[in-house]
Amino acid sequence: MTAPAKPAKAERLNKVFPVDLDKYLPELLKRNYGRWVDRRFHGYGIIEHVSETGERVFTVKVALPPNARLSADTAEKFADIADRHGIGAIRITMAGNIEFLADSLEAAQRIREEVEGMGFPVGGWGPTLWGINSCTAFLTCTTAVVDSPSITKALGDQLYEYFTGEKTLPAKLRIYVSGCPAMCAGGTGIDIAIVGQWGAPPKIREEILSLCLPPPKALARIPESQVFLVQVCPTGALTLRREGDKIRLLLVPEKCINCARCKENCDAFDYDPENVGVAILVGGKYSNTGVGRRLARVLVPWVPAVPPHYREITAIVRRIIDVWREHAREGERLADMIDRIGWGTFVDLVGVPVSSMHYDRLFAGTRWKDEAYPSLRDALR
Amino acid sequence: MTAPAKPAKAERLNKVFPVDLDKYLPELLKRNYGRWVDRRFHGYGIIEHVSETGERVFTVKVALPPNARLSADTAEKFADIADRHGIGAIRITMAGNIEFLADSLEAAQRIREEVEGMGFPVGGWGPTLWGINSCTAFLTCTTAVVDSPSITKALGDQLYEYFTGEKTLPAKLRIYVSGCPAMCAGGTGIDIAIVGQWGAPPKIREEILSLCLPPPKALARIPESQVFLVQVCPTGALTLRREGDKIRLLLVPEKCINCARCKENCDAFDYDPENVGVAILVGGKYSNTGVGRRLARVLVPWVPAVPPHYREITAIVRRIIDVWREHAREGERLADMIDRIGWGTFVDLVGVPVSSMHYDRLFAGTRWKDEAYPSLRDALR
Amino acid sequence: MAAPPDLPPPEELLRRADEMLKHFEGGRWPSHVSELRRTGYPLHVYGVGLVARKSPWGPSTAPVQFVNTGVLARVAREWVPGRGEEVHFRVFHTPGKFLPTSFLKKLAELSKKLGVGLLEVVGQTGALVINLRKEHAEQLVDELRAIGTDVGGSGDAIRALNACVGPALCEFALFDTLAWYAEFHRDKRVNDAIATPGFPYKFKIKLSGCPMDCARANRADFGLIGIWEGAPEVDQEALRRKVEAGEVDPRRLEERCPSRAITWDEKSGTLIINGERCRKSMNCIRSAFPAIRPGRKKKVAVLVGGGVKGRFGPKLGWFLTMLDPDKPRDAVGLAFKVIEPWDREGVPKDRLGDYILKVGFTEFLRRLGMEASGRHVANPTYIPYKVLQKEERDKFLKLSEELGR
Amino acid sequence: MAAPPDLPPPEELLRRADEMLKHFEGGRWPSHVSELRRTGYPLHVYGVGLVARKSPWGPSTAPVQFVNTGVLARVAREWVPGRGEEVHFRVFHTPGKFLPTSFLKKLAELSKKLGVGLLEVVGQTGALVINLRKEHAEQLVDELRAIGTDVGGSGDAIRALNACVGPALCEFALFDTLAWYAEFHRDKRVNDAIATPGFPYKFKIKLSGCPMDCARANRADFGLIGIWEGAPEVDQEALRRKVEAGEVDPRRLEERCPSRAITWDEKSGTLIINGERCRKSMNCIRSAFPAIRPGRKKKVAVLVGGGVKGRFGPKLGWFLTMLDPDKPRDAVGLAFKVIEPWDREGVPKDRLGDYILKVGFTEFLRRLGMEASGRHVANPTYIPYKVLQKEERDKFLKLSEELGR
Numbered sequence A, B: 001m002t003a004p005a006k007p008a009k010a011e012r013l014n015k016v017f018p019v020d021l022d023k024y025l026p027e028l029l030k031r032n033y034g035r036w037v038d039r040r041f042h043g044y045g046i047i048e049h050v051s052e053t054g055e056r057v058f059t060v061k062v063a064l065p066p067n068a069r070l071s072a073d074t075a076e077k078f079a080d081i082a083d084r085h086g087i088g089a090i091r092i093t094m095a096g097n098i099e100f101l102a103d104s105l106e107a108a109q110r111i112r113e114e115v116e117g118m119g120f121p122v123g124g125w126g127p128t129l130w131g132i133n134s135c136t137a138f139l140t141c142t143t144a145v146v147d148s149p150s151i152t153k154a155l156g157d158q159l160y161e162y163f164t165g166e167k168t169l170p171a172k173l174r175i176y177v178s179g180c181p182a183m184c185a186g187g188t189g190i191d192i193a194i195v196g197q198w199g200a201p202p203k204i205r206e207e208i209l210s211l212c213l214p215p216p217k218a219l220a221r222i223p224e225s226q227v228f229l230v231q232v233c234p235t236g237a238l239t240l241r242r243e244g245d246k247i248r249l250l251l252v253p254e255k256c257i258n259c260a261r262c263k264e265n266c267d268a269f270d271y272d273p274e275n276v277g278v279a280i281l282v283g284g285k286y287s288n289t290g291v292g293r294r295l296a297r298v299l300v301p302w303v304p305a306v307p308p309h310y311r312e313i314t315a316i317v318r319r320i321i322d323v324w325r326e327h328a329r330e331g332e333r334l335a336d337m338i339d340r341i342g343w344g345t346f347v348d349l350v351g352v353p354v355s356s357m358h359y360d361r362l363f364a365g366t367r368w369k370d371e372a373y374p375s376l377r378d379a380l381r
Numbered sequence C, D: 001m002a003a004p005p006d007l008p009p010p011e012e013l014l015r016r017a018d019e020m021l022k023h024f025e026g027g028r029w030p031s032h033v034s035e036l037r038r039t040g041y042p043l044h045v046y047g048v049g050l051v052a053r054k055s056p057w058g059p060s061t062a063p064v065q066f067v068n069t070g071v072l073a074r075v076a077r078e079w080v081p082g083r084g085e086e087v088h089f090r091v092f093h094t095p096g097k098f099l100p101t102s103f104l105k106k107l108a109e110l111s112k113k114l115g116v117g118l119l120e121v122v123g124q125t126g127a128l129v130i131n132l133r134k135e136h137a138e139q140l141v142d143e144l145r146a147i148g149t150d151v152g153g154s155g156d157a158i159r160a161l162n163a164c165v166g167p168a169l170c171e172f173a174l175f176d177t178l179a180w181y182a183e184f185h186r187d188k189r190v191n192d193a194i195a196t197p198g199f200p201y202k203f204k205i206k207l208s209g210c211p212m213d214c215a216r217a218n219r220a221d222f223g224l225i226g227i228w229e230g231a232p233e234v235d236q237e238a239l240r241r242k243v244e245a246g247e248v249d250p251r252r253l254e255e256r257c258p259s260r261a262i263t264w265d266e267k268s269g270t271l272i273i274n275g276e277r278c279r280k281s282m283n284c285i286r287s288a289f290p291a292i293r294p295g296r297k298k299k300v301a302v303l304v305g306g307g308v309k310g311r312f313g314p315k316l317g318w319f320l321t322m323l324d325p326d327k328p329r330d331a332v333g334l335a336f337k338v339i340e341p342w343d344r345e346g347v348p349k350d351r352l353g354d355y356i357l358k359v360g361f362t363e364f365l366r367r368l369g370m371e372a373s374g375r376h377v378a379n380p381t382y383i384p385y386k387v388l389q390k391e392e393r394d395k396f397l398k399l400s401e402e403l404g405r
């Protein structure tokens, strides 16, 4: 391969964006763009959209493996199915499911059969599990502390019927599983969020620290507090000490909140798998339905993440779902139910047996201790 | 008057506490102490308590003038009524109403007639206004910025029927009116709290400041930050500056949160009546009913307090009550209703027309600006 | 406080003050002004304050020998025509605030003889306030002591205690609030801390017989609230009668129970209450009393750190522990145990609650040598990362293991 | 990251890794491991990570000429037997993420030819991820550009934009999310900020056609959400039919409206919606569509400062202003207006929301030269004292006067 001339490469700074709708939208959708007037659900996986022109399109929603991973082989098979039964296109949902597009219910059913035959379930609309979003974690990520794709697989195996609708839920359920506090699976604004944790303050590997610091000469000219790594820590847990010629980065464990910002910016931060676990949060949502958008709250600040079964995690998630199924009103998302019955009652129903939990500080690094200020009501038995 | 001998006076340090139940409790109550098994309400002002012995006692609840003020003359008349119709005792409720005690419903009714004849309404149980607690303010207090007794009178005149039960409410209503942020009427854990405000940072009267500082020699030895007045300010708005021999107390208005702690501790802090007003808070309660105890939230951070009508205040209070009456379920306290329908909806129903309100910082002096971080939902019309 | 701007000349000021006062004698609600007219209280001062929209009173002193708390003295500001002065005592109320007519008459008499014939029958903390004449202060102390009460409770001291009427008149009382109230007063340390200020700030003790909290123990530095463990007690037979009579709707009991602890079994006509879940809202009890009443396993809950402001603003007390309803002395001991670290380390004008916020609740417990009790979940965090100690983590590990079985 | 303690010897490690991997090929849910087996991805590395309970990957580099964002390179840690490497591109997705089969096939082909035959069909931000072979990186860029897309969007840059499917497939879209998405990409400033990192931290833009927020604009640095003003539109005739058919229970619409904006008039069979009150929960609409549909006065709401963590932890975006649905260029302009003060003053690794928290929302508005809009009452204070500016006070004065009339 001979390298093209340089100016041509510089052209790479002018990005090629695939934004020409005309090129990517199937004809059927182009004709009815913005003209959809009604939709009908056929089971839990197929939606029929009706246009004011009278035309219809059927979408078939299919779950993918964790982290929306697809081999080129499978992609080609999907393309083939879409060509044979569909309208020559698929779409990827923003949450990593696939939608096949068809122009009749029969065609949609055929698609369903074929993908189910390949081992991919159809479902995920209405009062079901819409899917589990997983970040990439051990598949490609350097900062991961737990492996979200395999946790997702463990959860998916257990919650399968909730996706297909064989068993239904009070309302939509989505789960985000992130391998570390960066929360790439989408943060905490969702029904159930699972977030990997170090569990203990990081360890600093002195040997490679210099890679994350400015070159010695430049460093000598920067005030300690202005050094990037020091600035990155939100709580002041990291300070730089110059000892003669040497530089030491000190970590005050009492100040550390385990946010992982240091590690995100420097590979010298390490941890011990011994302490690693996940936090489980509940009751978030982005949608404005019911009580409106909200961040989830920490129900369980830590449980271990033990592959391959991840029993500790799946047990708690199942429990949360059971409590929700038992106590929710029809159509009530987890966030709305918790809001109605109260956090204390919810925690109680789940059976979290702790004598002390966090105090809501909203943002890390404020003056008050991040700890429990007990209320009488919550103490009552 | 000749002063008694000193040792006798020193005895005053051993207090005489009126704690001998035997001495103060009417016989009827002594006999049935701790043996009450049932109670019946007769209208909104009379409760019949039934003992397991079969005996009964009837209490008649009577409103007093603002700040629970009673002249010796009226007190004697009350004693007389209690002797004639009652069981020879009255009691003062903790919230400053009077309860007459009688041994039959007829006697209770007679008491009711007599006190009503004197201009004191009977009522205040069940779904009514239980009373308005007022601090002393301009009657005797040096730090008052608005006069709570007269505000209470203005409110009482307008809400009279809610006390007597001529008009009922969804549930209990109590109002606390405090003349300044010390909130002596009982704080903010109540349905409606009205709290006097300076509205602007205090002015310092240099002439009398020295009265609040340690004597010059002692002062010279104390670090600035340890001086009492400097310590009292929760936000660091007050600093002491030594200029040669002179001492100056500086106030940074941007840091001042109007908490009045400086004034509570030193008469040199003054304000301009021009800016003075009250904050109106809603939805507090101490009782564990419904959603449980909670502090009220600021609905209106400031309106002027203009005697004698205090129209600005009474208009808002009436409005709050109207909204509550219209939207509450039976038996639902204001706090419970707000919790159910949501703060945004409630604010909207009242019609507070502001584009910016406070951000909840819970405690003064944290790092974040005490200001509005708008949510989309609340912005929607 | 300086004279407000644009104050009219004295005569005009007094005239307007009078007008203002008259206004407050109209209307249906009992009038404090009319009541004050029956007394020797210097009403013109109050009227001038209303016109000026500033408190007319400035600080003054009224030293009374060996009385270090409970005496408050004011003098009218220099801009109040005719000036005037005002002194009042905070006097200890009787238990349950019962006033036999004989005692009430004595108070009225004293108030006329040595004061201006005016009372505040209950201060918002719980004291009985008597407005007196400065020159009679010494005598009033002696006469009050003679009839069985006394003056005290202001400044950085223990303040007038407050207890709800409890067993004297209320069916719901879960402990003997008035006996406990007496017990506190019998303790020498309480006496001394009431008599002489010495703490960083005031300290208030309030006692409520049940979770309705009529005594507002939630806003006390040290609050005591009667409670029970488990479910309310149901007399199923009596309840069925109430249901049949249409007095009680069992579906509504179910629905209105804020902790969803209630199930009504239609078939058997039985109300089942899950005691583990019940949060003691009293809702079922007050709706169906006496067929439903508080449970029998009684306790007294202790709340610490409440207050309306202090350094850090409004706070409701935090749950500390449970006490035995038959052991009031434990409560007295605990109060002083709680006071100790605050008294030793607290910055002047930090309430107990402010102190706790500064050191943190966990550290506060450590200083008391106490264990955390109860579930502390009122304010869950939104932040999913945190350093947790091993013991803490182990609790959750146990939970997941139990659920996994 | 250092080798975890007690790691078994290489062979045993690989054996256990394999066991682990096999486990994840069982079960009903689609397996990523089975899928990965169909590719050239170095599965043993992943398996070793699972056994070690540590990510097996360390940072590496894969410089690609004039490509400053979107390329991520990893190398297996030294304790992974056999080592291995992994490089992937973040590739711009098509609008609405529609993939004509021809395009999908081309992607699959490229992925096999130049990569390991593996895709992440959508990253959680919205990118399409292709795992490639390092040596083909340059060529893959060119080939992607040839089929009409490109690599980019990582680091302290504008990230892959994300827009919900909107008018292409959804009845609820209140503005043309896909047209706006295209409009952003056509702007030179957007191109440059995607191509080359330079901000204090990443910057994400997300577009949702309606308040359901399928694109999760609430967690974007700059979020756009379609909205309308006033009440939803009711086709009373159609609604009555639905009611009669038993498809819709109007009482339930009333009851479930979270802002209590709905009244059902039984007699006339009319549903009245108070538009002033409606908070756009979409509840009535999705329950009775198409008899009830969004109103016609459409707007696009702008949220700023969302993000999952940054310096100060989780935040949902705050409402800034409303835009005209026909003017996407206004949104592009506003995005850069919002970026400007943050870019100038922000500390490295502070997200926009962190910056806003530091300066305060009011000050942020001032720096933008914008007025506050909307009602900001989400988090009312419990503290009853505050210094307020005169203008602020006057608003409340006006309120009380209006109510007093």
Ligand code: SRM
Pocket (backbone or CB within 6 Å): A039, A047, A059, A092, A093, A094, A095, A096, A097, A098, A099, A124, A126, A130, A131, A171, A172, A174, A186, A189, A190, A284, A285, A286, A287, A288, A289, A333, D163, D164, D165, D166, D169, D170, D171, D172, D212, D213, D214, D215, D216, D286
């Ligand atoms: C396809 C997708 C958008 C896309 O551009 O890819 C989508 C599309 C629709 N969403 Fe969504 N939602 C999609 C992710 C989301 C998300 C994001 C997420 O889950 O992370 C949210 C907000 C997050 C949250 O849960 O708070 C979201 C909140 C909703 C809601 C509100 C649900 C609720 O009860 O709060 C509805 C309404 C409903 O379900 O009745 C909704 C309804 C819809 C419907 C079914 C509208 C309708 O009833 O006709 C849209 C169907 C269009 C279609 O046929 O494709 N969509 N929807 C996304 C599918 C994800 C998936 O694979 O499962």
Ligand code: SRM
Pocket (backbone or CB within 6 Å): B039, B047, B059, B092, B093, B094, B095, B096, B097, B098, B099, B124, B126, B130, B131, B171, B172, B174, B186, B189, B190, B284, B285, B286, B287, B288, B289, B333, C163, C164, C165, C166, C169, C170, C171, C172, C212, C213, C214, C215, C216, C286
């Ligand atoms: C007399 C008084 C206690 C005292 O020792 O003085 C009192 C006594 C009773 N309260 Fe109370 N409450 C008294 C102040 C309070 C307070 C304090 C306050 O208002 O500042 C509260 C808590 C504050 C709050 O509102 O959160 C309080 C919250 C309750 C409640 C709960 C109401 C609710 O809906 O949340 C009840 C139950 C009820 O009304 O059904 C209650 C019920 C009762 C009853 C009527 C119990 C009953 O149903 O038999 C008690 C009657 C005893 C009697 O005959 O005297 N009491 N009650 C107080 C009368 C004040 C007054 O003059 O109006």
Ligand code: SRM
Pocket (backbone or CB within 6 Å): B067, B134, B135, B136, B137, B140, B141, B142, B143, B181, B182, B183, B184, B185, B186, B187, B264, B265, C072, C090, C120, C122, C123, C124, C125, C126, C127, C128, C153, C159, C160, C202, C204, C219, C306, C307, C308, C309, C310, C311, C351
């Ligand atoms: C008399 C009384 C109001 C009334 O007329 O009922 C009162 C009057 C004063 N209070 Fe109070 N407080 C009274 C009950 C309260 C209560 C209610 C309670 O105890 O439940 C509170 C709120 C509860 C609490 O303590 O948190 C209260 C919180 C304050 C505060 C704020 C304390 C804080 O933590 O910030 C101050 C300011 C101070 O301490 O400097 C204060 C200060 C004052 C001063 C001493 C201010 C002054 O120096 O002028 C007032 C004296 C006025 C006077 O001329 O008597 N008063 N004060 C109440 C006491 C009578 C009694 O003992 O029964």
Ligand code: SRM
Pocket (backbone or CB within 6 Å): A067, A134, A135, A136, A137, A140, A141, A142, A143, A181, A182, A183, A184, A185, A186, A187, A264, A265, D072, D090, D120, D122, D123, D124, D125, D126, D127, D128, D153, D159, D160, D202, D204, D219, D306, D307, D308, D309, D310, D311, D351
């Ligand atoms: C690939 C992807 C996960 C996935 O497999 O789907 C991902 C992967 C990484 N994210 Fe992310 N994030 C991905 C979506 C997200 C999202 C979701 C979103 O955008 O809605 C978030 C939360 C939303 C947000 O930005 O607030 C997210 C919040 C983070 C953060 C925390 C940012 C913060 O404000 O604190 C980091 C940490 C950092 O920036 O250093 C981070 C950092 C990382 C790094 C670069 C960490 C690292 O250097 O190893 C991960 C690279 C792994 C890899 O090998 O590719 N990633 N990351 C997603 C990007 C694909 C795409 O562009 O579509």
Ligand code: SF4
Pocket (backbone or CB within 6 Å): A135, A136, A137, A138, A141, A142, A143, A144, A145, A148, A178, A179, A180, A181, A182, A183, A184, A185
């Ligand atoms: S959440 Fe953590 S583990 Fe997952 S991709 Fe993001 S940075 Fe990696």
Ligand code: SF4
Pocket (backbone or CB within 6 Å): A201, A202, A232, A233, A234, A235, A236, A237, A238, A251, A255, A256, A257, A258, A259, A260, A261, A262, A263
């Ligand atoms: S950046 Fe976060 S994890 Fe790292 S030391 Fe600071 S607080 Fe701890």
Ligand code: SF4
Pocket (backbone or CB within 6 Å): B135, B136, B137, B138, B141, B142, B143, B144, B145, B148, B178, B179, B180, B181, B182, B183, B184, B185
């Ligand atoms: S609240 Fe203020 S005005 Fe009222 S008595 Fe207390 S200190 Fe005085």
Ligand code: SF4
Pocket (backbone or CB within 6 Å): B201, B202, B232, B233, B234, B235, B236, B237, B238, B251, B255, B256, B257, B258, B259, B260, B261, B262, B263
């Ligand atoms: S003590 Fe309070 S009112 Fe006084 S200056 Fe400080 S903040 Fe302002």
Ligand code: SF4
Pocket (backbone or CB within 6 Å): C164, C165, C166, C170, C171, C172, C173, C174, C208, C209, C210, C211, C212, C213, C214, C215
């Ligand atoms: S607190 Fe309970 S026991 Fe005490 S008076 Fe009130 S209702 Fe009765």
Ligand code: SF4
Pocket (backbone or CB within 6 Å): C232, C256, C257, C258, C259, C260, C261, C262, C273, C277, C278, C279, C280, C281, C282, C283, C284, C285
């Ligand atoms: S006391 Fe309250 S919480 Fe307990 S069972 Fe009765 S209603 Fe429910």
Ligand code: SF4
Pocket (backbone or CB within 6 Å): D164, D165, D166, D170, D171, D172, D173, D174, D208, D209, D210, D211, D212, D213, D214, D215
């Ligand atoms: S956000 Fe609204 S318009 Fe967009 S896909 Fe979701 S439901 Fe449809």
Ligand code: SF4
Pocket (backbone or CB within 6 Å): D232, D256, D257, D258, D259, D260, D261, D262, D273, D277, D278, D279, D280, D281, D282, D283, D284, D285
């Ligand atoms: S959209 Fe939601 S808030 Fe608006 S009227 Fe319908 S149900 Fe009520």
